[in-house]
Amino acid sequence: MSELKVIYLGPACQEQGKIDGREWCQDDVWDACECGHESVRYVLGSELNRVTAERDALQQRLNAADQRIDELEQDKARLDALDSNCWDVRFNSSPNGDAGDSSINIEVVGHWMDKPFERVIGENYSENLRAAIDQAMTAPAYPPARPEYPEPEPDADADWHMNPCKQGHRDVGASGGVAACNQCDEKIEAATTEEAFERWNATHPQQ
Structure with a gap:
């Protein structure tokens, strides 16, 4: 300054x-x-304003540098977790129905001595590798075959019938915040399974 x-x-x-x-x-x-x-x-007032502006600019640069350091430390922790636990990272491509495009699903897979030998301990359907690794880093020591997503219990009287996909397949279902067709991989993601179910039926008329 x-x-x-x-x-x-x-x-x-x-x-x-x-x-x-x-x-x-x-x-x-x-x-x-x-x-x-x-x-x-x-x-002079102009001098004070000039030096104050320089100080504020330096503080902004310092804040940005601190944030960048925090981000790099978080990424280092993620890489250390992958390395020390020998986790696999898998990328799966799924077509987006009639959109003519595909989405990338990311899985972080851990290895165990007992069955199942491979278990998905972190996953993300929004192409966010960091989110998948973060989920794996907080997984329990002996997780189930796939991560669990706590959701409120659905109303027993609710109608959970899903309409066919756009290609007419009736092998459809909803879980983990995703409503999807099990034959063509067409899917809709949402914050909850119920929301995904509702959005699916709203965009897929009965046949």
């Missing part, structure tokens, strides 16, 4: 009666007066 430019005004008692006003200098050259008056340190 650049230096702040200042000037000093002579003591008021020594400057009284001068036609040209008080003398000023870039250094404090006046001796202290017996009456107690001292020279006055003066900073």
Whole structure:
């Protein structure tokens, strides 16, 4: 940050009666007066604004650097977890129905000595590898075959009948926040299974 430019005004008692006003200098050259008056340190408002703006810009850069360090430390922890646990990362492609595109599903797979020898301990359906690894890092020591997603119990009287997919397949179902066809992999993702189910039926008329 650049230096702040200042000037000093002579003591008021020594400057009284001068036609040209008080003398000023870039250094404090006046001796202290017996009456107690001292020279006055003066900073231009434009100078103060300039230095304040420089300080704020430096603080923003420091905040961004701190955030970047935190992100790098989190990524290092993820890589360490993959390395120390010998986890596999698998990418699976699923077609998006009639959209003519595919989505990438990510799985983090752990290995055990007892069956099942391979278990999916982290997964993500939004192509977010970091989220899948984070889920694996918080998985219990002996997880089930796939991660569990706690959801409120559905109403026993609710109608959970799903309409066929856009290709007419009736082998459809909903779980884990995903409503999908088990034959063509057409799917709809949502925050909850019930929401995915409702969105599926809203976009798939009965046949």
